[in-house]
Amino acid sequence: MNQNYIKPNNWSIIEEGFQTDRVKSSESLFSIGNGAMGQRANFEEHYSGPTFQGSYIAGVYYPDKTRVGWWKNGYPEYFAKVLNAPNWIGINVEINGEQLDLFTCKRVENFKRELNMQEGWLSRHFVATLKNGITIEVITKRFLSLELDEVGAIQYSLKPINSDAEITLKPYLDSGITNEDTNWDDKFWDTTNVVHDNHQAFIEAKTMKTSFNTCTFMESQVFINDKALKIEPRINVEANYVSFSYKHQVKQNETYTIHKFGGYVVDTKHDKNELISAAKTVLKTALKAGFNTLLEDQKTAWKVIWSMSDITISGDVKAQQGIRFNIFQLNQTYLGRDSRLNIGPKGFTGEKYGGSTYWDTEAYCIPFYMATKDQKVARTLLEYRYNHLAKAIENAEKLGYSNGAALYPMVTMNGEECHNEWEITFEEIHRNGAIAFAIYNYQRYTGDYSYLPEKGLEVLIGIARFWHQRATFSTDKNRYVILGVTGPNEYENNVNNNWYTNYLAQWCINYTIENISKIEDEYASDFTRIMNKVKLSTLELAEWKSVAQNMYIPYSDKHNIYLQQDGFLDKELITVKDLDKLQRPINQKWSWDRILRSPYIKQADVLQGFYFFEDQFTDEELERHFDFYEQFTVHESSLSPCVHSIQAAKLNRMDQAYTFYLRTSRLDLDDYNKEVHEGLHITSMAGTWMSIVEGFGGMRIKNNQLSFTPKIPDQWEAYSFKVNFRNQILKVHVSQTETKFELEGEAKLQLLVNNTPVSILPMHLVTI
Template identity: 55%
Template sequence: MKNYIKADEWNIIEEGFDPHLNKISESIFSLGNGRMGQRANFEETYTGETLPGNYVAGVYYPDKTRVGWWKNGYPEYFAKVLNAANWVGIEVKIDDEVLDLATADVSDFKRVLNMHAGILERTFTAKLKSGKIVKVKAIRFCSIADDEVGVISYSITPLNFGGKLTLMPFIDGDVKNQDSNYDEKFWDMVADEITGTEAYIKLRTKKTEFEVCTGSNIKLYKNNEKLNINPEAVRKEKFVGQTFSLDVKAKEEITLIKIVANLSSENYPKDELLKKTKSVIAKTTSKGFDVLLKEQTEAWATKWEESDIIIEGDVSAQQAIRFNIFQLFQTYTGKDDRLNIGPKGFTGEKYGGSTYWDTEAYCVPFYLATAPQEVSKNLLIYRYKQLGKAIENAAKLGFKDGAALYPMVTMNGEECHNEWEITFEEIHRNGAIAFAIYNYIRYTGDESYLSDFGLEVLIGIARFWKQRVNWSSDKQKYVMLGVTGPNEYENNVNNNWYTNLLATWCMRYATEAAEIVQNQSPEKSASLLKSLNFDAKEFADWADIIEKMYYPEDTETGIFLQQDGYLDKEQTLVKDLPASERPINQKWSWDRILRSPFIKQADVLQGLYFFEEDYDLETIRRNFDFYEPRTVHESSLSPCVHSILAAKLNDEARAYEFYLRTARLDLDDYNNDTEDGLHITSMAGTWMSVVEGFAGMRVRDGKLQFNPFLPTQWKSFSFTIGFRGVTLKVTITENGINIKNNNDVDVEVAIKNQFYKLKGNAEIEVNNAELV
């Protein structure tokens, strides 16, 4: 675990330059705006260890999978979000020396990510081998006010010399992904253009033929006075830039303003891309750096008004929760229902930048409460639009009659994961998608979603489960064989409790949804069911499976067994594992892991989290106390579920312990894996740990309910949520809870099962003594 980020409520601060930490910092200080993202690579040359990363949403490449291609039904490719053209580059030469932080003597290095404004600032002093010393200040942001635009202000001041300064801002499209097979490069050149201070490059991906045009405009200033220098054009393979040369004196500050646009053929006709990019550059250049910065600051201020969590008395925790919220909004803004959330967002290449079940299970709750309703709705519509592909995916595995299996990993709806135990067996992802529909409607009350989109998806998923189970004559029950649950340290097991539970719940909810649509609009219901060739007998088939499904359980202890035979394993506990053997996914063979009792992430407990209303506290406690000591939490998605359940059980110490594990996972590089990107989807789990865990927020019967506690390490915490047309500010102190209604609509809320009428633009305060 690292601990080099300075504690600050609104800023992520790194002081001093350590090359061994550079790739970690490149992840932590990443920027994005939902349409594009950029790792915190340096503008100037850096020949040290680095992971370059610039990503454009929705643009991917179907890289040939290296394994499993010969198995029937196996994906032919692994989709990857591509490392796109590097737009931040500025080569700096002092006389004939290149400024390179890998070879220079660097001092006074400081990097600050201002989360309130969405701005990255970096300052340092560098002494070159010649003895010349320069001071640099760089400011960068990806605009969320205009999500096709990135902006850089790069200032350099010679401190102890005068001489020739040469700046070469460039756009480099000759890039590749770190994990590309055989170091293949995925971009082909289409066109380029350099005119004075503007440069453009248009690239096309191989196979998928996405096109991206990147353009830039450069302005140069000396001591804040604009310079008019005719640059020299620079062209290389898939590379455009300009060279600006000028004589400088000691203490003269030269500032280069670089305004960049990234436009994709996902949003514009290919033959208009260059023209449209020029238009964006002209528009943003006319605004200038100061106006663009003001727009960025104001846009982020609005986001924080809607979503901030304020923690009093713990600066480290305050910094962590804001960092998690900040990165979530940098990754996804909900403007485009073709886009989704990759586990690494725009901060790295691991997991291909593709969509997993993480979105539905972890991210949807965050966006439901902190963003306009349309944002979370678009996450659901993304899956609705890919229903046809989900049916094709199921058909490849032998399913029929409209059965739908959503992919474990996807960009366009096709399955593209390259591990058999995931591709074929981790089918619980289907249930997470159905649960997200239920969760959305439970939170928003928008039942019209079922008739417009949701029922069709739910029927496809229920049809899959019906065909996936089989009747066991021995058990006289329906069983499900050969699956992998959320705990990926078990493969090819029979009757994973969580998966079996999800299967029957999905069929039950699909039945209920059909009844709702029938009651809402009989004509629409009849038309939809006819288009799906739906036979009413399917309801009876689902009901039979629901009634007769087998769930593994140890009747003596009352423990729901993760799968058949789990208790045959030697029941060693995590506390008995030597620290030298952890993490086991890096220290043990896969064979040894599979034979062990150790759990990668919440499995049975994931089901108890989803469906906690169906179980009494004692049942949840028994299973929590059994499984938590066996869980190594080597998935970033695991601690938040444990934190929420521990809070429900009034186990405040463990609730806070698990919160800490998820809150600063990346800031402290807890699992030694931050260098390849941040854990974006688990960041939503951090928010859940506070709001659903410590505040105990739930939706029951269309009303918000709270069951709060204050961690002893904090003086208070507060958060803002949107719910069915109202915005509530919730504050929890050692004395009790205060809820303020910021709208003129009355709302009823429950606090520890006592209901209160909260009038519009009013507030209520309930002391702990009143809740005993």
């Protein structure tokens, strides 16, 4: 059974009723972020029950030494840990001397938690009766400012219901925190300074090894019935901790409120010797605005984001809630403001996986950011990889490659490989191909070729050199083969000739050669600069061509399909529908040995290649491969349902496409994979967006034009989305009977709709 406690709602994630066994899951689902920092939805007040404390600062990490039983040459020295940062949200509460703790209260009633995605805030409401008999009503609201992205704000209000009470509010900062995810239980933070000044407090702390210098700060104001109180707090300072105590006699039914402003300043943006001064400046701005004005600014900022990125669905609240949840979390994680940052697979919602960058960015996220932001945001994501090219070459050198061959990391923070599973670090090399494909995809969609001569071609040459050296000539097959790899299906390791990897390698080499030729003809000065830098010879180019032309592509004549890899048909081919449901998910029920010998596919593998390169295959070929491989796919990767939804829609299997869409859009909300307590699946959320825009909307680039083949599930009345295509905003509205197109911009736009040319003028509605 999937979880089913989130209330269906168009714009909010809502939980009603307090149950301790779902606290960790809700901490993930109700997470908030603003691109620069984020936090799980931990309670402000003390909670002694099972909880996963997590606050995170974008780009701040710790190189946790790799832990393995048998060290292998080329192993990454560390696994980059997303760091639980000093906690600034805490507000301990005492009522007549007893600590408020929902885990130990006599009763908790009327509990409601809401994440308002339209306006960007998190709230809670509950009525609690403590062991001392006092009943209080609590209402909280907090948000992380999009405008002042170093600041978060909390409004925490208490009302004694059944008697007067002495209430003490204790806002605090705590740098004595630990990570859930750690290899050696290292100390990650070194607290260097704990200071207070009037109603302000600051903890300076730096990360061990990486030496990120941070200052966590807070300032608070207290109110009775919305009237400001002047209370001099009692201050408690410890080695890693500082708290203020605001004690007040509160009459029955009076409301005692604290506004707490807090956050982080980091030496990536400020002088490390001036962090407290920078924090004071930020606090001054926040306090001057006040909680309510900052909240209004937050609503305005989210209104701007939603005006471009929203997808509306009529007639299916769960589907609507799902897509907005995905779009909301993507925007909370990455806004394109800092070229050093990327889209981590857990964002700011957990610590699993480590690192900030996977191939997910190029394969799944770039289309979302290209179409819903200015194209500069997607270009920034490409430049992130260009900036790491020297490290990618270094990564390849560690594994024995030479001559500028580049192997981009599977997981990284700074360009170095930092994943410590051998089958991924050494073998899941297809990530190189996704990075090359993203360059192609960006140029295809935006029409901006300039990135290739300026930066992209150097990346492609490094990748092509890697594929050239990674391939082995088989005298038996008289072809080049690629041995010992892991494809996108991580349930098979150390296989030979994974079709997706071989095909991608062949495509990368051909695409690189094509662009070398184009840049030589059309960008002579760039060509000369690049060739002087990379020292590419005609002999080397000829060797590349030989590898591409003679690449072995595994194929089954019996089934008339490309084989996922050599030996796939040797497996016991029992389909998923014949697998005992009690054995699912197999990654939690089976040994790894059993998984590796099974035919079960974690996510799209061959079908991932058909998704990337669909123009190179017929619909009949897609259908044949879809029918063969989907029956063995367990979809235990968050990245799987979206690709299958897009392809099912292309094949007019709308019921199947809709089922896959619901799974990808509500993967975390309904906890399909029984792991949401660890954090959300942020990068796959971009795949949910693709499921609608590319799947149901059928958006493609054909003949250098936008093309649509709109379809709609029977379960929906209508849906709509916007795309920014080459600085023109196109709105698409699809109903059961027609499709409408509206264009913002100054020039007309030529489209293909169901392969028929359509011309759209600005501010004109075209109905088809």
